[in-house]
Amino acid sequence: xxxxxxxxxxxxxxxxxxxxxxxxxxxxxxxxxxxxxxxxxxxxxxxxxxxxxxxxxxxxxxxxxxxxxxxxxxxxxxxxxxxxxxxxxxxxxxxxxxxxxxxxxxxxxxxxxxxxxxxxxxxxxxxxxxxxxxxxxxxxxxxxxxxxxxxxxxxxxxxxxxxxxxxxxxxxxxxxxxxxxxxxxxxxxxxxxxxxxxxxxxxxxxxxxxxxxxxxxxxxxxxxxxxxxxxxxxxxxxxxxxxxxxxxxxxxxxxxxxxxxxxxxxxxxxxxxxxxxxxxxxxxxxxxxxxxxxxxxxxxxxxxxxxxxxxxxxx
Numbered sequence: 001x002x003x004x005x006x007x008x009x010x011x012x013x014x015x016x017x018x019x020x021x022x023x024x025x026x027x028x029x030x031x032x033x034x035x036x037x038x039x040x041x042x043x044x045x046x047x048x049x050x051x052x053x054x055x056x057x058x059x060x061x062x063x064x065x066x067x068x069x070x071x072x073x074x075x076x077x078x079x080x081x082x083x084x085x086x087x088x089x090x091x092x093x094x095x096x097x098x099x100x101x102x103x104x105x106x107x108x109x110x111x112x113x114x115x116x117x118x119x120x121x122x123x124x125x126x127x128x129x130x131x132x133x134x135x136x137x138x139x140x141x142x143x144x145x146x147x148x149x150x151x152x153x154x155x156x157x158x159x160x161x162x163x164x165x166x167x168x169x170x171x172x173x174x175x176x177x178x179x180x181x182x183x184x185x186x187x188x189x190x191x192x193x194x195x196x197x198x199x200x201x202x203x204x205x206x207x208x209x210x211x212x213x214x215x216x217x218x219x220x221x222x223x224x225x226x227x228x229x230x231x232x233x234x235x236x237x238x239x240x241x242x243x244x245x246x247x248x249x250x251x252x253x254x255x256x257x258x259x260x261x262x263x264x265x266x267x268x269x270x271x272x273x274x275x276x277x278x279x280x281x282x283x284x285x286x287x288x289x290x291x292x293x294x295x296x297x298x299x300x301x302x303x304x305x306x307x308x309x310x311x312x313x314x315x
Contacts (some may be wrong), residue, residue, distance in 0.1 A: 002028070002035050003043050055097060058089060063101050070279065071255035072246075074105025080291040108249040123211045127227035128203045132239040134164040137298055138193055141169065141202045141224075143185070144240035145177055145209065148252050148269050151262060155269040158185045160202075161243050162193075164301070166286050167294035168243070168277050169193055173270035182209045186218050200224040205237045251276040 005024075012019045022037050029035070048056075065081055066073055073081060075095035082089050098104060134140040140163040148155040156177040160170035170189030174181040186202075202224050204210035216226050229236025251257065251272060263269050285291045292300070 002033065003040060006035075006040055055100070058087065058093075059097050059101055061087060062089075062094065062097055063103060066098075066103050067256075069283065070250050070276070071103070072106045072250040073285075077105065077285050077291070080285050084285075084291075106249045106254055108245045123206060124216070124226040124228045126203075126229050126236065127201045127225065128229070128236075130229075130235060130238065132163050132203075134162070136301065137162055137164045137167070138197045138200050139164065141189065141200065142237060142240040143182070143202065143204045143210070144237055144244055145182075145207065146244040146248065147177075148248075148263060150265055150269060152265040155263070155266040156181060157244075157247070157269070157273065158182050159240065159243055159247070160185050160189045161240060162294075163239060165294040165297040166239075166243070166288060167281055167298060171273065171277055173266060173273055175266045177209065179209045179212045179214055182215060183218050186215075186222075190222050194222070196223055198223040201227045203227040203229065203237065204240070205229055247273075247276065 006021055009024060010019055010021055021040055025035055025037050025040065062078060062082060065085060066078055069078075069081065075091060075098055078098065079089065079091040079094040082094060128140065128142075132140070132142065141160050142163055143158060143160045146157050146159075148157060153175055156174050158172045158174075158177075158181055159168050161167065162169050169192050170185040170187070172181045172185040172188070174184075200223065202219050204226070206228050209215060210226070210228060219226050252263070252269075257272075281293065282295045283293050285293065286297075289297045
C-alpha cells in the first residue's frame with residue numbers, strides 16, 4: 001500500500017520541483033509511517049511473490065466467470081463455479097480477490113404480490129402443504145406471476161418450475177396477466193415434458209388465473225391435478241416466489257442490467273428472460289441441488305435409473 005502511494009505521488013510537481021521518493025518518505029515519517037527510501041527501492045526490485053503471481057492470474061479469470069453469470073454470484077457460488085471450471089482456488093481466496101476486483105453478489109428485495117385473489121368460492125385444495133420437494137421430475141410443478149415495469153407498460157411474467165430440480169419447464173411474458181398467459185406457459189411445459197403426466201400436481205396461489213375453469217381443464221388434459229395454497233399466505237407458494245425473487249434480483253434489477261437503465265418494452269423483457277431461463281436451467285448453480293444446474297441434476301436422475309446396479313438395488 002505504501003509503495004503504491006509513493007508511486008502515485010513521486011512524480012507530482014510542487015513549487016516547480018518534482019517530489020521524488022526521499023521527500024515523500026520524510027513526510028510519511030513525520031506522520032508516524034516509517035519507511036526508508038532503501039526499503040521502497042528494495043520492494044520495487046524484489047520479484048513478486050508466488051501468491052501475487054497467482055492472484056494476477058486468477059483475478060481476470062474470476063471476473064470473466066462472474067461476468068458470464070449475470071454478475072450475480074457472491075464468493076461462495078463464484079468459488080463453486082471456479083472449481084467446476086477447473087480452477088484450483090479456495091473460498092477465502094475468491095472472497096479476497098473479489099474485494100480486490102470490486103465485485104460482489106446481488107441481494108434480493110422483498111417481493112410485491114401481483115396475482116389477483118379469486119372471489120370467494122370453490123377452489124382446488126392444497127395438495128402440497130408447504131412441502132416443495134419431489135422424488136423425481138414431473139411430480140410437482142409450482143407456478144406464480146410477477147411483473148416488470150417498462151417504458152411501454154407493465155410486462156407480466158409467469159414461470160412453471162419443477163420442484164425436483166428447480167428446472168423452469170414453462171414460462172411466458174405478456175402485456176397482461178389474463179389466464180391465457182398461464183395457459184401458454186403450460187403449453188411450453190407440456191411440449192418439453194410430455195402430454196401424459198399422471199401423478200403430477202401443479203401448485204399455485206389463489207389468483208384468479210389459477211382458479212379458472214380453463215386452467216383446470218388444461219391441466220386435466222395432461223393428467224395433472226391443480227393445487228392451491230391458502231389465500232394471502234406467501235409461504236404456501238414459497239418455491240415459486242423464491243424463483244420470482246431471484247429472477248428480479250439477477251436479471252431485472254441485476255448488476256448487468258443496471259448500466260442499461262429502465263426496460264423499454266415488453267419484448268425486451270421477453271428476449272432477456274429467454275436468455276436468463278436458459279442460463280438458469282443449464283448453468284446457474286443451485287445450493288439446493290448441491291451446487292448443480294437443474295439440467296445436470298435431471299440428467300443425473302435419469303442416468304441413475306438406467307444404471308443396472310441402481311436398478312438392482314431398487315428391485
